[in-house]
Amino acid sequence: MTQRPESPVKDKNYDLITVVQGCLEDAWRLETYKEDARRQGDAELTEWFSELQQQCRQAGDRGKILLADRLGKEGG
Numbered sequence: 001m002t003q004r005p006e007s008p009v010k011d012k013n014y015d016l017i018t019v020v021q022g023c024l025e026d027a028w029r030l031e032t033y034k035e036d037a038r039r040q041g042d043a044e045l046t047e048w049f050s051e052l053q054q055q056c057r058q059a060g061d062r063g064k065i066l067l068a069d070r071l072g073k074e075g076g
Contacts, residue, residue, distance in 0.1 A: 013070060013071065013074075016063060016066060016067050016070070019059075020059075020060050020063035023057075023060035023063060024057070024060040026052075026053075027053050027056035027057045030049050030052055031053065034050055034053060037049055
């Protein structure tokens with residue numbers, strides 16, 4: 001197994017931004033997967049992708065709130 005190199009950036013806000021970006025990208029990507037499953041008539045998979053998409057959106061939205069709060073407190 002190939003390991004990713006350790007991030008040179010040791011900053012909690014950078015980490016938070018990275019996670020928020022990943023969540024929102026996943027939500028966007030899942031729209032395509034959900035549509036593929038729907039088009040192919042797989043209701044179960046469509047529902048599962050939809051559930052995952054909602055979880056990703058919620059995580060991204062919560063992360064945005066956390067980030068705004070932290071940056072506001074730090075003046076950054």
